Amino acid sequence: MKKSSIIRTIAIIAGIYIIGQGICREFFSQRIKNLDDLQRILKEEAMNIGRIKESKDIYCFFGKSPWGTAASGKIRKGQYLLILDKDRSRTAVRHELYHIFRGHCDKAYEVGEWTTFDKIKNEITARLYADYGLRL
Numbered sequence: 001m002k003k004s005s006i007i008r009t010i011a012i013i014a015g016i017y018i019i020g021q022g023i024c025r026e027f028f029s030q031r032i033k034n035l036d037d038l039q040r041i042l043k044e045e046a047m048n049i050g051r052i053k054e055s056k057d058i059y060c061f062f063g064k065s066p067w068g069t070a071a072s073g074k075i076r077k078g079q080y081l082l083i084l085d086k087d088r089s090r091t092a093v094r095h096e097l098y099h100i101f102r103g104h105c106d107k108a109y110e111v112g113e114w115t116t117f118d119k120i121k122n123e124i125t126a127r128l129y130a131d132y133g134l135r136l
């Protein structure tokens, strides 16, 4: 077997594992039924991730957004929003909080839009935090 096909096989298996694990975590993670649920989970998860950064004002909304079933963004200095609908779970809250606490939303606010590299890097690192608790 060639070295390139071994690397390709490992990459495919790793990709399937990571995506499958993420889907399982999302599927079996605690569902968000209403705004009270979202606010309680946001508070719990913000305390966990907040240990690595200062606290932030996060306004949450329960419902669909123009950006899909889960979204986060910066409103102004120190203020952020988080939007989730009933199809999402605690894992999605963790994912969006990672974007907020790691400065992904700050960068999008300052420059207007992430670069393609930022999109890929930010989504992968937020996914790894949401699924495995890794803070890269």
Ligand SMILES: [Zn+2]
Pocket (backbone or CB within 6 Å): 095, 096, 099, 122, 123, 126
């Ligand atoms: Zn994301």
